[in-house]
Amino acid sequence: MSDKKKILVVEDEKNVALLIKEELKDEGYDVKVAYSGEEALDILKKEDFDAITLDIEMPGMNGLEVAGKIREFKKNARIILLSAYSHYKSDFSSWAADAYVIKSSDLSELKETLKRLMG
């Protein structure tokens, strides 16, 4: 059993998912990708992760809804919301998450947030 921290990346856009996956792997994480909220929930029912990144704008269930659902059965899951907008920060439903990061080609904020949450 590896002692790497496991992270689930939930992102509908393949290339964005690939970028995040590669970047986090480089940071030494064990990364798995789910391409929709529904898929993420299926995976989470079978497997535990140290942290979950959630894209808000997804077809089907959006990130906020997924976060709410995850909380229903994993109260202590670490959830990071990713979004192009900053204004979701003021949406109450985003409070179900532990952190909120604005999407950017510079992924350092995401990495720091992950470190902080799991440190």
Add this chain to the structure above:
Amino acid sequence: MDELLIQILDTIKDEDKFNRLSKIIARTLNSELCEFYVYEDEKKRLRLIGTSSSDKSEVKNRKLKVEGIFEELARGRYVEYDDGMMVPVLVEGELVGAIYLKDGKLSLEILEDLMELSDKLGGFIKFLIEHDMLSDMNAKLKFIDGMGLIFNKLDDEDSMLGTFLEMVVKVIGAEKGIIWRREGKTFKISHTVGMEVGMVEIPELDEKNILLSSTESGIKIWVGSKNVKFLRDLLKIDVKSAMGCQINVAGENRAFVLLINRIEGPHYRPHKHFDESDASLLMRIVERLSLSLENLITRRKLSDELRKLDELRRRYEDLIVSQREQIRKLSALHKISQAMRTVRDMNNLVKILLLGLISEKGLGFDRALFLIREKETKLLRGKMWFSVEEKNLRRVLQRSFIYGDFARYLREESLSLELSDKLNRKAREITINYMGSPIFERVVMRKSMIHVTKENMENMDEEIIELARTMETEEFVCVPLIGNRETMGVLVLDNRISGRTFKEEDLRLLRLIGDSAGLSIESVLNYMEVNEKTIILERQKELVERLREFSEEILNSIDAAIIVIGNNRRIIEWNKKAEEFFGKTKAHMLGKSVESLGEKFEDLLKVAESVYDARNTIVLNDYPMEIFGKKFYDVKFTPLWNRKIDVIEGIIMMFEDTTQRHALEEELKKQEKLAALGEVTARVAHEIRNPLMVIGGFAERARKKAENPEVQEYLNVIKEEVKRLEGILRDILEYSKGSGYLEFSEFDLNQLVREVLTMFEEKIIEREIYLELDYEVDPLVVYADRKRIKQVILNLVKNAVEATSHGKISIRTWEEDEYSCFSIRNEAKPIPDDVKEKIFMPFFTTKVDGTGLGLPISKKIMEEEHNGKIELTTGENWNEFTIKIPKKGEGE
């Protein structure tokens, strides 16, 4: 001899002592028979009280007939008989009795012994006799003492007298007993003992009857045939002796007791008939009885008084309760009147009136029907009908307790009150021709209130009975609503559901409300009439008169240009605004022909002409004119009427400058377009963000992996440019969406609180929560995001309600320094300090359900979004949350 004395002394306790004494003597002296006599000095006779034989009648009769034996015996000599001798018993030379011995052969020796014995026994025998009488008397006295207790246990005079008679007959030893009881001036038989009912007829006695009058000073004993004759005649029975006594209670003669014929008892008595000792016994018993009777009467009087007092008190208390209720109703009535006075709408007014009449906080009737009077058709027409049973109304009625002020409750609830279709359809079907009904005519024309009951229904006319049938009620009150001079309508009230009857106080209150409501209705009708007239005035003829009356100043102060054109097509009025708008003075324009207005007015003048045909006002909106730059006007053409001959004398043209409004509208349209554009921009920008992120991200990754420094440099350029693009995108997105979603506006915080409370109404009732509201400033206008503040208050109220049961929740709003505040306090176990610290942190909750986000969100809204405060304070048995919203200009 000594032995004999000892034996004799022993008999003292014996009931049958004299017989035993005789037996002892007979045995000792070997005599065949010994008899023992007592000397009764009064009657000069010897009476047998003891014998050694079992048969005593035979000897007794024989001995006493001998002449002169008392003298012999008194001298201390014995008397000889054929078969024996009588030996005297003397005490200090006085004869007290004698002993008879039957024996022919009595020796002198024995005789001497006997004489000696009698000498020695004398004092002792006398003692024995007296002891016997005394012990009998003693027993009787003891009995009398106990009698008081028995009497006191009885609680009516009749059974007391009955018991008394039975006891007195038994104790004294009478054959018969009668009690007459006083009833007014006569004495009637109340009790008898020893007399067979029906056998003898005992007469009633007049209060002056000799039997009564002779006993006035105490007890009277009748002995001897002469004395008892009148009793024999009166009672028609055999009377040997009798004893009578009046029974007085508190100095009043209440009854009379008569005892007839003495019966022999086991004890010795010197008299055969009633004697002084019997009298004193009777006296004592009667005294006891009197005392007990007096007690009884006093007791009864006392309890009577107490009962009266109690009743008085109860009546007094009832009075206070009903007075208090009356005062409450009077104040409710005042509130109803107050609420009615503030409205200018007939429908609302009637709703307030009816709601007030059936509300428990109001007058509390079950149903109230309003009929309006139509003077022209002489009809009363049903308008509205309220019933406490109505579903919609029930909710509204329950809400009355949320309001502190009943008048405000009526005002506010009546506005949103929806009427039940069923009842009001029924109400509207009611029409009554009041001139065709004597009763309704009395109500409407003579302003009388009518109280219809089950009992007086048959005296009513057909219309009343028909109304009762429609309403399915048996008792109701018709109240005329009286204006200044006339009846405006009629209220019909009943208590069909509870079945309560109308009391005098109810009717008084209704008379008051009839006056007050009538005046309010009249004032609303007047208002409506004036309003209507004003509208007509503005539109038509009256404007001419008003125009004429208007001074220059008024006309000029109007914020519109007014030009009046006469029938001769000349200008007859030109106000100050017209001078301003069109740049020409009044002096210059008055009397000029319309042509002088110039070609810019050409179209307008055509419209003005058409008013003559339309005979009505014509309005052009946002009409553009270029005089000093391009401007827009609302132009109103109103015919100038001559009322008397019903002819249009000219046209009033009114110009209102709407340029600014027009510009605003245009601006708004532009903004809407821009907003739509922003929406598109935002969407495009968002779509670009992901690819940009991918390009930039991978460029950076490629740069890290590239070995060629030139390639590294190129990739760095790509990365930098992507970053720049991302910056531009962020600005576009933030701009188009604005920062956050906050929408600040001015609103009444109290109204918001009321709105929130309405949502919890059922819960509050269900959990039996007592709600205390204190709006210190009302209305309390704040400047904030209404939705967000509502979210906070909703959250706090929800928490308080869920944490309270059978308790009190106090809500307060007030102003202090630079804040407008709201606090909610509920009675509960105070929140402990360690919890208090964490209560505003996300996901911290002590509740089983709930996300634990309510308070953190509230904190965020208050502190981050409104720059305000949220605080928790606790007390001995309460928790209180307070929010403080900065006043406008303080928070930003």
